[in-house]
Amino acid sequence: MSKKRVVILGGGFGGLFTALGLSGSADVTLVSDEDHFVFTPMLYEYLSGEVEEWHIAPGYTELLDENVNVVQGRVTGIDMSAHSVTIEPLDQPLTYDVLMLSLGGLTNYAGVPGAEQHSIPFRKIQHADRLRQTMVAALDHVPPDLPPQDVKRALTFAVVGGGASGVELSTKMADLLRDAFKRRNLPGEPRVLVLEMGDKVVPGMGEPIREYVEQALIEAHVELHTSTRVVKVSENSITTEHTGKQEEIDVAAVVWVAGVRINPVIQQLPVSKNARGLINVLPTLQLVEHANVFALGDIAYVPDAAPVLAGTAQLAFQEADLAVDNVKAFLSGRELKKRHFEELGETVSLGTEKAAVLTGGKAFGGPLARQARFALYTARLPTWHHRLRVGASWFFGGTSPRPLLPLGFERSA
Numbered sequence: 001m002s003k004k005r006v007v008i009l010g011g012g013f014g015g016l017f018t019a020l021g022l023s024g025s026a027d028v029t030l031v032s033d034e035d036h037f038v039f040t041p042m043l044y045e046y047l048s049g050e051v052e053e054w055h056i057a058p059g060y061t062e063l064l065d066e067n068v069n070v071v072q073g074r075v076t077g078i079d080m081s082a083h084s085v086t087i088e089p090l091d092q093p094l095t096y097d098v099l100m101l102s103l104g105g106l107t108n109y110a111g112v113p114g115a116e117q118h119s120i121p122f123r124k125i126q127h128a129d130r131l132r133q134t135m136v137a138a139l140d141h142v143p144p145d146l147p148p149q150d151v152k153r154a155l156t157f158a159v160v161g162g163g164a165s166g167v168e169l170s171t172k173m174a175d176l177l178r179d180a181f182k183r184r185n186l187p188g189e190p191r192v193l194v195l196e197m198g199d200k201v202v203p204g205m206g207e208p209i210r211e212y213v214e215q216a217l218i219e220a221h222v223e224l225h226t227s228t229r230v231v232k233v234s235e236n237s238i239t240t241e242h243t244g245k246q247e248e249i250d251v252a253a254v255v256w257v258a259g260v261r262i263n264p265v266i267q268q269l270p271v272s273k274n275a276r277g278l279i280n281v282l283p284t285l286q287l288v289e290h291a292n293v294f295a296l297g298d299i300a301y302v303p304d305a306a307p308v309l310a311g312t313a314q315l316a317f318q319e320a321d322l323a324v325d326n327v328k329a330f331l332s333g334r335e336l337k338k339r340h341f342e343e344l345g346e347t348v349s350l351g352t353e354k355a356a357v358l359t360g361g362k363a364f365g366g367p368l369a370r371q372a373r374f375a376l377y378t379a380r381l382p383t384w385h386h387r388l389r390v391g392a393s394w395f396f397g398g399t400s401p402r403p404l405l406p407l408g409f410e411r412s413a
């Protein structure tokens with residue numbers, strides 16, 4: 001008897017881990033617009049050169065065996081009545097017996113004029129590469145005899161969004177830039193701003209870890225602007241509004257990490273969704289209307305998960321486990337399971353030398369927490385083989401940051 005066809009859309013935390021778990025038990029196809037997975041929690045370390053691309057963005061062909069077909073293409077439409085998915089550039093739609101929706105989210109520019117055109121998003125390897133190149137180019141353009149206040153203006157970077165991403169990114173950028181100032185004998189200091197609409201940073205994080213975060217922002221000289229709305233972004237400036245007053249600030253670059261929007265493919269689906277546009281799934285991760293379609297990760301709303309888990313890899317990763325069990329059960333006619341999703345602890349990178357870790361309700365910070373973060377994340381990488389290779393590389397090769405060298409040296413590094 002031929003195996004049932006399971007099609008998984010998206011190869012991130014939800015999709016890849018589901019494909020790994022289902023390999024061999026069905027005719028599995030993974031569809032992704034990229035040829036690699038990205039371990040997003042360490043994209044900051046990739047920006048700073050503490051980790052290399054192969055550590056955090058292994059190709060699907062390295063991770064998946066021959067039991068999973070990988071299709072590289074962009075999903076453009078889903079027809080649930082025909083059980084088919086349209087993919088660019090495939091001529092024919094892919095048909096399925098079971099469909100897994102795990103397309104994740106996209107950067108949300110919230111309609112701010114110029115934001116999408118002029119800011120750098122931070123979700124993919126190429127975004128981190130672009131940001132690093134922009135920082136290097138800005139440093140390279142500073143003439144040797146420029147007065148400190150002009151250097152500061154030329155090397156002002158704005159990070160929009162004061163969530164964990166904004167904090168991790170800004171402290172990393174500040175450390176890298178300050179190191180580059182020393183190496184290049186530049187006068188004064190760089191300026192890294194975090195612009196946050198709410199009245200505090202990392203609103204979802206508990207108090208114990210917040211203390212480390214706030215201290216790290218101060219030590220990294222990151223300028224924090226809360227209750228500040230970005231109203232416009234242009235090629236070389238950003239306009240903010242605080243207590244009704246607008247200010248235009250010259251910037252070398254704007255990085256946008258202020259939110260996630262729903263993938264348009266999911267937006268078009270005529271299925272039950274919550275007020276934020278997330279797909280309402282049953283506790284088994286099945287869609288309310290289609291028993292053979294499952295959804296997980298950033299696009300799904302699952303009732304039995306702590307609110308702090310919303311939009312996190314740790315939720316997608318746990319859901320993938322349940323999805324694997326339930327797809328197998330569905331295919332063999334067994335009863336499907338439910339699961340309560342736990343908070344697995346938290347870790348934030350705080351510059352190139354420190355981090356903070358929250359585990360079992362206790363937080364600790366500093367260089368040791370940075371080591372713990374690497375150890376913890378080694379264990380979360382996909383596949384034993386990849387974990388071992390990366391763990392050995394970090395242990396024996398080290399995890400020092402790579403300085404922002406002038407462009408010619410960056411290229412050859």
Ligand SMILES: Cc1cc2nc3c(=O)[nH]c(=O)nc-3n(C[C@H](O)[C@H](O)[C@H](O)COP(=O)(O)OP(=O)(O)OC[C@H]3O[C@@H](n4cnc5c(N)ncnc54)[C@H](O)[C@@H]3O)c2cc1C
Binds near residue numbers: 122263265297312
């Ligand atoms: C910089 C950054 C840092 C983060 N840090 C953390 C952290 O420390 N801890 C934590 O728990 N969470 C973190 N997150 C959140 C975490 O990455 C997401 O919650 C998680 O990736 C969601 O998994 P997912 O499978 O739903 O989507 P994703 O992992 O985003 O995967 C979606 C996949 O679908 C593909 N795709 C999208 N559209 C299409 C299309 N039309 N056609 C084909 N393929 C498509 C994408 O390329 C991707 O492979 C971070 C996110 C970012 C961006």
